[in-house]
Structure formats: C-alpha cells, structure tokens
Amino acid sequence: MSHAPLNALREPLILGEKSYHDITVDICRPIETRANKLWYVVFGLSFITMLWGIGLIAYTVGTGLGVWGLNKSVEWAWDITNFVWWIGIGHAGTLISAILLLFRQRWRMSINRAAEAMTIFAVICAALYPVFHMGRVWVGYWVLPLPNQYGSLWANFNSPLLWDVFAISTYFSVSLVFWYIGLIPDFATIRDRAITPAAKKAYTLLSFGWTGNAKAWARFEEVSLVLAGLSTPLVLSVHTIVSMDFATSVIPGWHTTIFPPYFVAGAIFSGFAMVLTLMLIVRKVLGLEAYITVAHVEAMNKIIILTGSIVGVAYLTELFMSWYSGVEYEQYAFLNRATGPYWWAYWSMMTCNVVTPQLFWFPKIRKSFVATFIISIFVNIGMWFERFVIIVTSLHRDYLPSSWMMFHPSFVDIGIFVGSIGLFFTLFLLFARTFPVIALNELKTILKATGKYKRTSPQPEYKIEDLILNSRKGQGATIHGEEHH
C-alpha cells in the first residue's frame, strides 16, 4: 500500500471516486449478471466459426495435408504464418504481466488479467498449427525426447523445431500457472459474494480455499515477483526460438542474425495491438470505462510506437543488408518481396506496420479510442502479412527457377485460420463472463495512489503513544512498531 498522495502530474488510472467495495462490485458485475443479447450473438458466431474450423481440421486429419494449398516449393505457408502470428500476439500478455511488473508500472493492473488470458488462448490457437501440420497427429509424441522402437535414436536437441517444443510448452504452462495464481484471490472474492449454491460451489473449487491472511499475501507477492522474473527471459526466448526456426536455415531472406530481436519486437508490437483491440471492446461491453482509461490506452500506444519503430528499422536493415551482403540470392529475395508477384503483401505489411503506428506521435490520435481501435486492427493485419511475406516469398522462388510456384490457400487453409479466430473469441468471451477480467484485488492496491479513494468510515485520530495502556506499561512496551520481535 502506498501512502503517496495522488500525483497531480499523472493522469488518474481509476476514474471517479471509488471505495474498495465499488471496485469489487464493478468488476464482478459481468459475472453476476446475465449476458446481453449482443454477447450471445457474438458468442454464437464465434462458436459456429470454431466448429467450422474443427470440422476442417478433422477433414485434414482424415484426408491428409493435400487438402491444404501447399505445393512442392511452398511446403510451409498459412500454417506457420498463423502459428507465428498467434504466438506473437500472446507475447503482449506476458510483457504486461511480467516485464511491467518488474518495472513497477501501475497501469498494467487494469489490463494484465485480460492480456494474460489472451496469451493463453493465443498460444492454444498457435499450437493447433504445428500439431496438425504433422499430418499424422497420432505420432505427435515423436517430438518428445523418447527413444524410437528400433534402436534408441532420440530427439535431436540441435534442432530449432525441438527447441520450439520445449519453449512453447514451457511458455504455455508457466503463463497458465502465473495467470491462475493471480486469479485465486479474485475467485475467492467472487466465492464470498456468490448467492446461488452452484456459483458458490464452482468458485469455492476454483479459489482453492484462499483465505487472504498476511502470510499468504507475503508469499503471493514473492511468487508473483519471481514468476515475473522467470517469465521475462522466457517470453524473450520463445520468439527468439521461433525466429530461429527460420534463421538457422539457409533460405535467402531467412538466414539473418537480426531475426531474434526483430521477431521479439514484432511479437510485442502485434500483441499490444491485439490487447488494444480486445480491451477497447471489453471496456465498452462490460462497462469498465472507469478502469481502462485514456492513460492506459496512451501508455500502450507508446509501446506500439516503440516496437513498431524497431520493426520498421528491422525491415530497412534487412533491405540494406541484402544489398550490402553482395549475395545475389539474398538480393533477389528482397527485390522479389518488394516488386515480385507478392508486392501487394509486402506493401500492405509496410503500410500497416511502419506507417500507421507513426500516427501515434500525434497526442490527439494516441489519446483517441476510435483512432486507436482502427490502427490496432491495421497492425494486426500488418503483422499477419509480415509473417506471410517472410515465409511465402522466400519459399515460392527457390534456387531452381523451374520449381518456382505461387501459393494459393485452399478453402481448408482459410477455414482453419478463421476457425482459430473463432476458437480464440469463444474462449475470450467465456472468460469475460466467468472470470474477473481485471485483477480486482491488485487494483485496490493502487486506488489510493492513482485514483480518488472514498472512505466508508471516518479515519480514527490518535497517537500511538496515547494508546499505550497503563496496565501494559512497564512490560517493555515500545512505540517503535517497525522493529522485529
């Protein structure tokens, strides 16, 4: 608890005069009330889209990968594009919950819960692609370090694809645990307010018997801090390793050492765009205008400018290095990207990722909810094109011009991608109605410092010295409360 008065130089992070109870009520409202029609419509649409995706995945597994648009030159296309796109989106959640915790950024508190949920759902969507690209998913356990049945040939620990298995599974499970540990006290709040026996039972189970005593909170804070410290290098390592899937190959356009930082920046960039897209909707639909404010949106937009500019510099560096390298294959790969048959994808990427986020230099634009929402969609699209450009343009014209081909996605490719978006929104909408979308108890810790705190009873006025009872004097009583026993 901070005793610092409200900083006049900073915009408040919680609007209006709120008591601790008001925060509880505001954030529990979507869970305790019935969803409106709009929620059911959007949920229904997402659910149907998800079912369509599941159907097409079943079709892929039953028939074989031939139903995708892949060909002998482009044998990796939408699946890996979508994989990298979703994994990248996930990164913002960990950045907000872990890195911003280490930097003691208070504004993370209104958005970290939803952003972490987004991370988890995005990683689930991402994991679909490598799994079903295996074709024969029933031998998927071959990625685990198990011996084969003939001798004992083990997994290849030199391969970035195996590194990915370790990185993604660690990232997913650690993010899930980090998220859940934060959720336990908030589930307890909902449990203790629950009226219906079913809700009481469900939230009692989910809250693991949380009590909220001083020792539990001390451990909670320590665990959050250490998990943040572990998640910070973890999240950076995940996209580094994803980028190494490409960078350790000898394909022109992929074989570059700039990939790890460039991918990590791109991941945070796209993730923040997705957080903004989601939070601006959540804010309106769930009525959380007092908690997700202009100050939050502006802070996120500043990160978008930073990471978007890093991505822009990386694009230009790639172009320069391809020319400077003197390697004609490398030079051609980039010439082909910008002016070849996929020029439209390249320039969509450049416009959405390099030009649009620069608009946030104007304070009016970065403080506008509408403009932010529109630009965040542009960035989502641009970052999808970035992965598509990197993957398809490098593959479709390889070293042998006789095998140059174009990539055309089949309806299955498109359907699985749309289906994964359906899955993501299905999960997110369920989350928004059953889980506290804002870390409500953590938020109470910043109320006094960053909002207007409403006291519910008068503050007692006394001096500690005056309250030392005569009967307790002479027993070594001390007024220095901070000393240890």
Added chain:
Amino acid sequence: MSEVKHNPSIIYGIFDDDDDVLQSAKVFRANRISVANVYSPFPIHGIDPVIGHPRTNISVAAFVFGATGFSLAVLMIWYMLISDWPINVGGKPNWTFAANFPAFVPVLFESTVFCAAHGMSITYLLLNRLLPGFNPRNPDPRSTDDKFIMEINMSDNWDAKYDEVVYLLKQTGASEIKER
C-alpha cells in the same frame, strides 16, 4: 476492568481501511499484545514485521527447483545425444557435450525455467494450503472484498484482558468486533 464478562478465545477486529489496520497493529505491538493474523482483500505492505512475521523465503524454492531442472536437462541431453546415440548434423562438432553445448542452450534454459516456475508454484500452493476442494478459512466473507480483519488470539496473550483488547480495537477505528 475488574470482572471478566466474556472469555472468548479469539477476538476479531474488523476495519474498513488498510492503513487503519496497519496503524492498529502498531498500537497492539506497542502494548505488547501479539496479533495472530490479519486477513485482507489485498496485500498490506509493511504489515509483516509489525505482526512479527518473518520475511518469506519461498524464492529459495525457485532456485533449488531451477538448479534441479538444469541438472536433469544436462543429464538427459548428455545421455541421449552424446553418450547413447550422437547425431551428426552437417558434420558439426557433436562428440563431447562441451563441443555441442551452444545448440543445447535453448533446451537447458527452457527446462530450468520450467522446473523453477512449476516447482515454486507447487511449493506456494502447498505452503498456503491451496488445493481444489479446500474450504476457505477466512473468519468473515467480507475480508475478500473491503474489510481488513485483525485476529487476536487470547491464548497468545495470557496477561492481556478482554476489555483492553476491545478498547484498543475501538480506539484505532475497528468498525465491528467479533468473537469466537
């Protein structure tokens, strides 16, 4: 304060504000009356030394589990790829663990983080008695909303009187007092 009306074993002072409960704990400490526990909806910074709780050293668990994870990963990779069946990848050095080490860094790192994070999380759940199916033990359901509850165990304070405790709780701003 001559005659003892009540003789409850535990007295709960219910406060409406985190700073009030922290100040109150200091008053009790100044009176040498020990506070058994404080239940709150969120962490109250600085309360632990006042009520005599030592700093938690749960982060040691993270280190121990992390070191274990790292060692197990070294052992696994060494056995599988150096001792049992070395794989020749484009003629790159693969005959000793040291020569092949750079390619092993990612898996070693991920295994370390995996074990450290999960080991510490499990330790945390066990220490806090948190498992699915456990029932909450907070004395009042409002302590997860906006009430801050100080628990004074009279058996820890044999020389303190009931009236004194109630007087101090009321003077320091407790809005309600409960007994058990």
